[in-house]
Amino acid sequence: MKRDRPHLYMEGGGEKELYTSPKRGDSGLPPARVRAAHAHKLEQAIGNALSEARRKLATRDEAVAEGERGFYLEFEIPAAERAAVDGLENKPKSIELVAVRLPEDGEDLISATVFVPEKSADFFVKKIKAYRDEDTKTGKPKNEALVARIEDIRLAALRSLFTDDMTLFPQAERQAWWEVWLREDRLGTFRAVAERLNVVLKEHIISFPERDVVLVLANEATMVRLVGNTDAIAELRIAKDTPSLFLEMGAVEQVEWAAELAERVNPPSILAPAVCVLDSGTTQGHVLIAPGLDPADQHAYDNSWGVGDSAFWNGHGTAMAGVALYGDLEAALSGNAAINLQHRLESVKILSPSDQNDPELYGAVTEVGITKAETCAPRRRRVFCMAVTSDIGLGRGRPSSWSAAIDQLCYGNGIHRRLIVLAAGNLRGDIVAAEYPDANDLAEVESPAQAWNALVAGAYTDKITITHPDYAGWEAIAPAGDLAPTSRTSGIWDRQWPIRPDVVFEGGNLAYDGVNPASAIDDLQLITTHFRPNVRLFDVFGDTSAAAALAANLSAGIIAARPELWPETVRGLVVHSAEWTPAMQGRFNAAVNQTQKMAMLRRYGWGVPDLGRALMSALNDATLMVEDALLPFRKDGSNIKTRDMNLHHLPWPRDELLALGDQDVELRVTLSYFVEPNPGERGWTRRHRYASHALRFAVKRSLESLQQFRTRINKAAEAEEAGAMGSAPGGDNWVLGSIRDRGSIHSDIWRGSAAALAERDAVGVFPVSGWWKEKPGLQRWDRSVRYALLVSIRAPGAEVDLYTAIANKLAVAVPAS
Structure with missing residues (x-):
């Protein structure tokens, strides 16, 4: 159902003139034919086609199929007789012309494909027989205008529906993104068949008169099954999701495209939040950067460096800024709509323009850079974004001085909290296709992304289409929807260390020719702003740098829409909105135990976030946001003990859930909080020595009283205090269970019946140990901690209004439909 309701919140003109269209003249006489011979040829052709069509219809999978039974016929018509194409359609018989392919070089025949319902199978047979045997009143063969112009007829194949250049037709076993153009009012039919065949469809559609366009991930065999089991498909094209068009433009043409886009850009409000990019500086004079970046918001760690971007770093900062402001520029360049910027940019140059910083100083450099931005605009809401990483001194998740500095900056002494987005880091050196994704699983996230409080972005990719002729025969390494190769x-x-990455965003793909190491070709990358606009306006970009910039862009979108939310809540919403792609879900489904699930979680995090899901609910998919605090510890004599647990009684739509009975529903819970770091330990033999505290959540079970619920929580907390890893309640139809409890953000999904969910109306948030408890001498035990709790109820496919029921219990005004 449509996402058009904000998540619920608990606080704790032209002049007319006459016009007559010119009449179209007749296209001339049909080609001269030997009547009997031509009719005989076409009768044989259509007879063969119909025999094959009936054979295929007999094998149609009725458990999968949807829509009217029928088949596709392909007609060949001389190019000079193209006017005859329209005559192939007959609406009273529900015969529809669906796809026309113009002649390729050296050919002179048009290919026209027609959908024919089974009930109208003899339509063209009768037309041909009448041409053979009957005359008009003027003595000409009946139906001559159409039949004489037909060169041949055959049962259509998948390629008959493909209207792109045939050189782009995917190889037989190769998965590709297809543009599937659907016949009018058949989107639902197509989706039903695709779901039964487990075919991946992208969520968004483009609607035109008579056609809906969807993107489908499939190989040729799967597309054949889709065509054979539905009447929905009109034509097929390859999804052109590549930026090569813009990158191969000459400098003058790039200027024209950039200027056209700049005309459509509306600058952000002076009160808009910002993405502060900590990198190599930014070229503010770029026509697409200038609307979002005030010169006063450019800073440098060392003032002698200047604030502009650096050739030493290949313009990385300007590339980051372009994605942070616009996302992938390809979409904006390809469109014609106004771009209303909801956030602005800030730039802090933390990389020396002439050499590399000492990685051990990056924590201080980062802190100074952040302070400079905040001093300039102290009341501005912002998200910090940094894709600078180091592979020096990695230790299987152990904190570094840099990562601890990031945690401290996020925690802000418990007073001034910050949202910081980091890149997970990239594989270095040659990438070998045969080693994917094993090499990724063995290449650990780089510093400072082991920070607990930051939002860490890894990269996945949907970019698999290679159209540039220079790379004919090359293949993308990563399948669509899977981890990016770097x-x-x-x-x-x-x-004991956090799940990293938290989430993944598009980071582009690599291609290989079967012999050499993989390459980052333009077709498989994002497009962004170039740091030397006097040379060129656009550049390619990818990897986890692009992913981090996209994560910051989305985070700023949340802040712009809900500026009152805490940084912890914004981070929580990003993770809460994330979903595993079908490719990722397939890997999870293949995991046979918690260890294998954890391996997938440490590869993909919680999946791919979505701004719509992060901000808006639907009637049957309602999200409740809670911001609250508790005192985790108390002093008892000389000992520090755990103190408070918060029990949240949820405004549950109990009656609506009970009415759904055994229908499958989902409950998703995400808990987000920041910890105060203590990186002074070495060895990390005890898991409670780095984080100040930890929080966990548990959900009341359907057959559990509140007292039994409290007892179960207490036992789980005691087990964690004793050092048992992941003792918080899992199982009970939770997708992840106890493996969710790493770091300072936890998210999980429960699946079951609506009736069972109706009784799960309470969530407990409780503390477990940390150094605030373990080290009483530091006198932190009396500090309050705050958290964001996000709870979503989803009844996919059900026509049920859960949202209003919850809103009524909260006494919140419900938006009009």
Whole structure:
């Protein structure tokens, strides 16, 4: 159902003139034919086609199929007789012309494909027989205008529906993104068949008169099954999701495209939040950067460096800024709509323009850079974004001085909290296709992305289409929806350290020719702003740098829409909105135990976030946001003990859930909070020595009283205090269970019946140990901690209004439909 309701919140003109269209003249006489011979040829052709069509219809999978039974016929018509194409359609018989392919070089025949319902199978047979045997009143063969112009007829194949250049037709076994053009009012039919065949469809559609266009991930065999089991498909094209068009433009043409886009850009409000990019500086004079970046908001760690971007770093900062402001520029360049910027940019140059910083100083450099931006505009809401990483001194997730500095900056002494987005880091050196994704699982996330409080972005990719002729025969390494070939993971980290990455965003793909190491070709990358606009306006960009910039862009979108939310809540919404792609879900489904699930979680995090899901609910998919605080510890004599647990009684739509009975529903819970770091330990033999505290959540079970619920929580907390890893309640139809409890953000999904969910009306948030408790001498035990709790109820496919029921219990005004 449509997402058009904000998440619920608990606080704790032209002049007319006459016009007559010119009449179209007749296209001339049909080609001269030997009547009997031509009719005989076409009768044989259509007879063969119909025999094959009936054979295929007999094998149609009725458990999968949807829509009217029928088949496709392909007609060949001389190019000079193209006017006859329209005559192939007959609406009273529900015969529809669906696809026309113009002649390729050296050919002189048009290919026209027609959908024919089974009930109208003899339509063209009768037309041909009448041409053979009957005359008009003027003595000409009946139906001559059409039949004489037909050169041949055959049963259509998949390629008959493909209207792109045939050189782009995917190889037989190769998965590709297809543009599927659907016949009018058949989107639902197509989706039903695709779901039954487990075919991946992208969520968004483009609607035109008579056609809906969807993107489908499939190989040729799967597309054949889709065509054979539905009447929905009109034509097929390859999805052109590549930026090569813009990158191959000459400098003058790039200027024209950039200027056209700049005309459509509306600058952000003076009160808009910002993405502060900590990198190599930014070229503010770029026509697409200038609307979002005030010169006063450019800073440098060392003032002698200047604030502009650096050739030493290949303009990385300006590339980051372009994505942080616009996302992938390809979409904006290809469109014609106004671009209303909801956030602005800030730039802090933390990389020396002439050499590399000492990685051990990056924590201080980062802190100074952040302070400069905040001093300039102290009341501005912002998200910090940094894709600078180091592979020096990695230790399977153990904190570094840099990562601890990031945690401290996020925590802000418990007073001034910050949202910081980091890149997970990239594989270095040659990438070998045969080693994917094993090499990624063995390449650990780089510093400072082991920070607990930051939002860490890895990279996945949907970019698999290679159209540039220079790369004919090359293949993309990563399948659509899977991990980008350069993205690092926390697969080899010790078990007590956070899940990294938290989420993944588009980071582009690599291609290989079967012999040499993989290359980052333009077709498989994002497009962004070039740091030397006097040379060129656009550049390619990818990897986890692009992913981090996209994560910051989305985070700023949340802040712009809900500026009152805490940084912890914004981070929580990003993770809460994330979903595993079908490719990722397939890997999870293949996991046979918690260890294998954890390996997938450490590769993909919680999946791919979505701004719509992060901000808006639907009637049957309602999200409740809670911001609250608790005192985790108390002093008892000389000992520090755990103190408070918060029990949240949820405004549950109990009656609506009970009415759904056994229908499958989902409950998703995300808990986000910041910890105060203590990086002074070495060895990390005890898991409670780095974070100040930890929080966990548990959900009341359907057959559990509140007292039994409290008892279960207490036992789980006691087990964690004793050092048992992941003792918080799992199982009970939770997708992840106890493996969710790493770091300072936890998210999980429960699946079951609506009736069972109706009784799960309470969530407990409780503390477990940390150094605030373990080190009483530091006198932190009396500090309050705050958290964001996000709870979503989803009844996919059900026509049920859960949202209003919850809103009524909260006494919140419900938006009009």
